[in-house]
Amino acid sequence: MLISSPAPQSEVHRQQQQSRSPSSVSNIHKYFTASYRNHHHSTLAGSSNSGGGSGGIGGSAHPIGSPSSAETAALHYNNNNNNNHHQHYLSSSNNSSSSSTSSTTRRFNYRQQQLQQQQDDPADDSGAITVDEYKEILGAEVWIEIPKLREYARHGIPREVRGESWLYLFGIQDADRSKEVSTQKQRIQDFEQMDKEPTESTKRVRGEISRYMRKTYIESSRDIPRLFEEIISAYCHQNHQVEYYPAMVNLCAPFIYSIKREWDAYLCFEKMVNILDEHFNEESVNEAVAKFMTLFHTCIPDLYSYFEEEEVNIKEWAASALQFVLSRELTLENTMRLWDTYFSIPDAGWIDLHPYFCLAILKHMKEGFEDLEESEIRTTLMRLPALDIDQIVNEAFNIRHEILVRQISDDCL
Numbered sequence: 001m002l003i004s005s006p007a008p009q010s011e012v013h014r015q016q017q018q019s020r021s022p023s024s025v026s027n028i029h030k031y032f033t034a035s036y037r038n039h040h041h042s043t044l045a046g047s048s049n050s051g052g053g054s055g056g057i058g059g060s061a062h063p064i065g066s067p068s069s070a071e072t073a074a075l076h077y078n079n080n081n082n083n084n085h086h087q088h089y090l091s092s093s094n095n096s097s098s099s100s101t102s103s104t105t106r107r108f109n110y111r112q113q114q115l116q117q118q119q120d121d122p123a124d125d126s127g128a129i130t131v132d133e134y135k136e137i138l139g140a141e142v143w144i145e146i147p148k149l150r151e152y153a154r155h156g157i158p159r160e161v162r163g164e165s166w167l168y169l170f171g172i173q174d175a176d177r178s179k180e181v182s183t184q185k186q187r188i189q190d191f192e193q194m195d196k197e198p199t200e201s202t203k204r205v206r207g208e209i210s211r212y213m214r215k216t217y218i219e220s221s222r223d224i225p226r227l228f229e230e231i232i233s234a235y236c237h238q239n240h241q242v243e244y245y246p247a248m249v250n251l252c253a254p255f256i257y258s259i260k261r262e263w264d265a266y267l268c269f270e271k272m273v274n275i276l277d278e279h280f281n282e283e284s285v286n287e288a289v290a291k292f293m294t295l296f297h298t299c300i301p302d303l304y305s306y307f308e309e310e311e312v313n314i315k316e317w318a319a320s321a322l323q324f325v326l327s328r329e330l331t332l333e334n335t336m337r338l339w340d341t342y343f344s345i346p347d348a349g350w351i352d353l354h355p356y357f358c359l360a361i362l363k364h365m366k367e368g369f370e371d372l373e374e375s376e377i378r379t380t381l382m383r384l385p386a387l388d389i390d391q392i393v394n395e396a397f398n399i400r401h402e403i404l405v406r407q408i409s410d411d412c413l
Helices: 011-018 022-029 040-044 069-075 110-120 131-138 146-153 159-169 177-192 202-216 224-238 247-256 262-280 285-299 301-309 314-323 332-343 350-364 374-382 389-412
Strands: 031-035 088-091
Touching: 131 146, 131 159, 146 159, 146 332, 159 262, 159 332, 177 262, 202 224, 202 247, 224 247, 224 262, 247 262, 247 332, 262 350, 285 301, 285 314, 285 350, 285 389, 314 350, 314 374, 332 350, 332 389, 350 389
Parallel strands: none
Antiparallel strands: 031 088
């Protein structure tokens, strides 16, 4: 089967898309990534970014609950299909039964909503957000418009402005520009005073860094291994109760390759660990995985059964994916793109949505998995191919919505 990039849509085709029923539009999620241009090294080469590390985290998931700020954000999400990665997709055969859904559980399609908005107001094109549009927000003299920055970030942040955008979205940098100089100076002083000397686990850290960099094929003009070591060492010294573990390197990498200043990257990492710790300490990893497995069985029963037949230990994958925010399983570029959407959701609402993103990946790759055997499935799960994160985001919000609709329907009975 030939692999080709999606051709640009004509105006006639766009209008045809707008007139489709929700069930036919939902078939866009029946694609499985078969090829992806290997350009991580060219995309990130020479990046002038810096980074942060991570601490011990227990896994957790809250699959069903009342609509939160994350759900509100999901309902307003417009999926961006005009990504800049020139990805290639292998079209799977359509299953007619899967395209028929009841009006009660009708799927949202955020790209369809976006196209309708453009038809109503052709001047309102919220497709690919340009670097200049980000720079216009980030270059404000008095006040950074955080809500607008969040809206942009949901569609993905260009590499050139990702680090600076994350600082505002994460609350490290204050939206009030008048405080910028003083807070920056304080952050530098605090970081310089931290103990960054090698720890007993430094040798293990260096080995994991070396393996990670060989695996990801990332090039940079900066001393990346030193940044890994200093940030992870600083965190371990500041948090004596935390012992080093290999996944710290995976959690550290997105910050290292996105944020210019080492102290800012450290603070982003530290805040993320605090968010994860606060959430995951509420329940054990086993409890989180159990909830995820219930969702998996409910949402994708045929794939669940197939994994059981092949004796695939999906719990092992779920434990890692839930605890470490998919940083071990996704490519670095996919991880950063996914975190763009996560950080755009206020009040760390992404933490409640995360299990649905894990489910969306399984559903997105379902037909491909069904052609594999146990060992091949396990290898693919542990190191996922490069994916279209825009489709994953769209699918995750669809799954979340359908679960809430189903719960409301059951409560009314």
